[in-house]
Amino acid sequence: MKFFFVLNGKKLKQLSIIIVAAFFTAGILFVERNEIMVFSTSDGPQAFYKAKTDEKVLSLSFNISWGDQRAIPILDILKDKDVQATFFLSGSWAERHPEIVERIVEDGHEIGNHGYQYEKYPSWDDEKIKKDIRRGDQVLSELTRKKPTLLRPPHGQFDKRVLSIADKLDYSITHWSVNSYDWQNPGVDKIVEGTLESADKGDVILLHASDSAKQTHKALPIIVDRLKGKGYKFVTVSELIASTTTKSEEIK
Template identity: 25%
Template sequence: MLDDFSNQAKQVSINKSELVKEIEERSKEYEEPPQNAKIDKVWKKTPGRNGIKVNIEKSLENMKDVGEFNKSLLVFEQVEPDIKLDDLPASPIYRGHPDKRMVTLLINVAWGTENIPSILNTLKKHKVKANFFIEGKWARNNTQLVKMIKEEGHLIGNHAFNHPDMKHLTKKENEEQIVKTNEILKAITGDTPKWFAPPSGSFTDEVVKTAAELEMETVLWSVDTVDWQKPTTSVMINRVMSKIHPGAMVLMHPTKVIEQGLDELILNIIQNEYKIGTIERLLSEKR
């Protein structure tokens, strides 16, 4: 009887050893190394992406009752890259990682006040969080709307104080535009913005460095609705969907065409199997 138990224990040990070996061998098929953040020649500051590896012990625990290898029972872990976005020198950001099937909506606000409540309702309906880059002067005159945007869980960024062409300002004037707006937004929301969108996308290396000195990232876009030209809803949606891509940063404003077409645009993006999140989620290394 004891010999039977001993033989069974040996067999279990052998089977376990063989299963561990198979998991270790087969896991190589599914593992991917992490990718470091980098300064791309075209897209400038580009986030990295976590790698994935198999947790051998947890995978074995999942498979021990089955007694054989099963891909669906593998347990994966994410591996962070060595170089992250924060480690890179000052540079503008145009898009997320090209393998991340997520997009973000950048809503630059300096006017269009009457359309914002409806836009917020549409975002809430779809449980989508967007980014509102808000002009300081507008924020000062519309504190309740700024609070509403914050309460709805959207990211609030800095869009300078009075929509200047920052390319033609001195370093001191650029700093004043950003700092003054940060002070206004912090007074309203309690938080200092970490993201800066230069008005009209006009900037120089000095503008980007000035923002970086204030511990802020400069944000641009890879897909433009061109909504200020007052296109029809279908033209706006077709324009976006023809250029949408993994990691896309979609520029828009609180225009009438966005107020009327945002619902359909979000549905189109989701139907094309993209997730929509804030810029912080998009630029995170997480898969």
């Protein structure tokens, strides 16, 4: 009986090791907000979401896909606070609001591609994804006279296939490491507290400048002032990538 127990114990241990190894090889990653599960491979493409650095630097990133009432107040705050940020714009929105795009450029902010339509890429075939990225690229390039190099897919949803397509179109996908949840309109205090509790060196903070985010412009000056009070400096996402060792997630 003792021999039988030991033998099965060894088999059980071996089986456990195999299961654990398979789990970590898959590298399960949970993408914030959208709750999609993706898997990594050792040689797969990567999405940037945080920089590994000892310097107190981080990036504010804003998504815009709808409306024209929230963007200007946010731009006014950033200008008043002397903060540079990165704005991910959907092409269809940019076409409707070229004057706001011009203001973003004039204020020295970085612009990234947020696709053309605000639809979920993983549900589309390859050609449709390529067409949407290219259309967004064309609109933003014409309006800003500069080709964007960063892509944040609509809804933040992507997989290895989307990463591969983006890479072939000379884009780097940028996610985020701190979600302010401002899109839920949970209250100014909760947006501020949640962001400040999570923010750390090298983080990319997700915020929104669409009209659906009704409290961001009230929370933003508090967030900026308190982070500055802690010694943080704000840089664009591209500056964060260029000046530090990037931290990325491998996606399948």
